[in-house]
Amino acid sequence: MKRGYIIALGLAGIGVAATAESYLGFTRYRLNGATYAVPHKYEFMRNFSLPWIAGVKGLDEEPNESIWLLLPASELSSGVQGYRRMFHGYSSDVEADMVVNTLGGKEAREFPDDRNSDITKVQQELAKGGLRQRDRTTGWDRVYWLIGEKGTPGEGGSLFYLVPREGVESLPLNWRVPSCKGSSDINGHETFDCSFTISSNGLSFDFTLRQENLSTASRIPAYVFARLKRWRP
Numbered sequence: 001m002k003r004g005y006i007i008a009l010g011l012a013g014i015g016v017a018a019t020a021e022s023y024l025g026f027t028r029y030r031l032n033g034a035t036y037a038v039p040h041k042y043e044f045m046r047n048f049s050l051p052w053i054a055g056v057k058g059l060d061e062e063p064n065e066s067i068w069l070l071l072p073a074s075e076l077s078s079g080v081q082g083y084r085r086m087f088h089g090y091s092s093d094v095e096a097d098m099v100v101n102t103l104g105g106k107e108a109r110e111f112p113d114d115r116n117s118d119i120t121k122v123q124q125e126l127a128k129g130g131l132r133q134r135d136r137t138t139g140w141d142r143v144y145w146l147i148g149e150k151g152t153p154g155e156g157g158s159l160f161y162l163v164p165r166e167g168v169e170s171l172p173l174n175w176r177v178p179s180c181k182g183s184s185d186i187n188g189h190e191t192f193d194c195s196f197t198i199s200s201n202g203l204s205f206d207f208t209l210r211q212e213n214l215s216t217a218s219r220i221p222a223y224v225f226a227r228l229k230r231w232r233p
Contacts, residue, residue, distance in 0.1 A: 025039075025040055026038055026039045026040060026231075027040065027043060027046055028233075029065075029066075029067045030065060030104075031065045031067065031102065031103075031104030031105070031203060031228075032065065032104040032105065032108070032202050032203065034232065035232065035233055036067065036228050036231045036232060037231050037232075037233050038067060038069070038228075038231055039231070042069050042070060042071065042227075043068065043069070043070065044068040044069055044070035044099050045068035046068075064103070064105060064106070064107060065103065065104035065105035065106075065107070065108075066101060066102070066103050066104075066107070067101070067102045067228075068099065068100075068101050069099070069100045069101075069102065069224065069227075070097060070098075070099055071097065071098045071099075071100060071224075071227075072095075072097055073085045073086070073095040073096040073097045073098070074095075076096070076097075076098060076223070077096075079223055080216050080219050080220065080223050081216070081219060082213075082215055082216050082219075083096070083213055083216045083219075084096060084212045084213055086212075087210035087211075087212045087213065088185065088191055088210075088212065089185070089191070090185050090186055090191075091185065091186040096210060096212070096213060098207055098208070098209075098220075099207065099208070100205055100206065100207040100220070100224050101205070101206040101207070102203055102204075102205055102206075102224060102228070103203060103204045103205075103206070104202070104203050107204065108199070108202060108203050108204045111176070111197070111199045111204050114176055114197070115171075115175070115176045115177075118161075118176050118177035119168050119169065119171070119177060121161075121177070122143055122161050122163055122168045122177055123168065125143055125144075125145050125161070126143060130143055130144060130145060131143070131144040131147070132144075134165075135162060137211050137214060138162065138214050138215070139165070140162050140163060140164055140165060141162070141163050141164070141165055142160040142161070142162060142180070143160055143161040143162075143163055143168075144158060144159070144160040145159055145160065145161065146158060146159040146160075157181070157182065157183050158181070158182040158183075158192075159179070159180070159181055159182075160179075160180050160182070161177050161178065161179055161180070162177070162178040162179075162180055162194055163177060172218075174198055174199040174200060175196070175197070175198050175199075176196070176197040176198075178194040178195065178196050178217070179194065179195050180192050180193065180194040180195070181193060181194075191210070191211060192210075192211050193208050193209060193210045193211065194208065194209055194211075194214060194217075195207070195208045196208070196209065196217050196220070198217070198218070198220070198221050199221075200221035200222065200225060201221075201225050203221075203225070205220060205221045205224055207220055
């Protein structure tokens with residue numbers, strides 16, 4: 001057999017292995033000193049380490065510790081009590097897959113300051129007469145900071161914070177203030193989703209829930225953390 005042919009076969013084998021790795025392999029991440037081998041199936045965004053950056057003075061002295069996960073609705077609906085597999089989209093029902101960004105290191109340690117900053121923003125919005133309405137889905141209050149073109153909450157696009165009826169100061173200590181975005185479906189009915197950041201086990205978890213699944217927000221960090229523990233080497 002000619003040498004060139006052997007090399008070609010070798011390269012082909014490497015290509016097949018690389019393809020298999022992309023589907024069947026995993027990427028190792030570190031969060032707060034712990035290592036997790038995350039299967040490629042669950043990676044929404046792959047993070048790469050650049051060792052040479054560590055030698056450049058003033059650059060990334062403390063690199064971000066982050067894992068972006070894509071969790072299928074089928075698994076969430078069976079693993080998180082009350083999670084609904086489908087949500088109502090613009091014109092039809094859609095699978096409620098979820099992207100979760102899990103953060104450790106500096107980002108997670110800054111959570112208390114970020115939470116206080118959120119609370120201050122809501123207080124300032126209320127102080128200048130920001131519209132406050134009861135949200136029928138959660139029983140909490142909406143504090144609007146942008147109302148859609150039609151000038152009526154729930155019609156067109158709108159942006160609002162979601163806060164406890166007792167006041168933003170009574171928000172759970174491990175929550176940042178949920179920030180929500182509303183829009184209309186094909187029939188003019190309101191749909192909305194809310195972005196959450198919740199601190200747990202020394203990590204912070206960023207994720208978005210549609211209105212059908214807002215009641216499950218407090219259960220998401222424990223579910224994600226349990227998944228991560230299964231991926232410890």
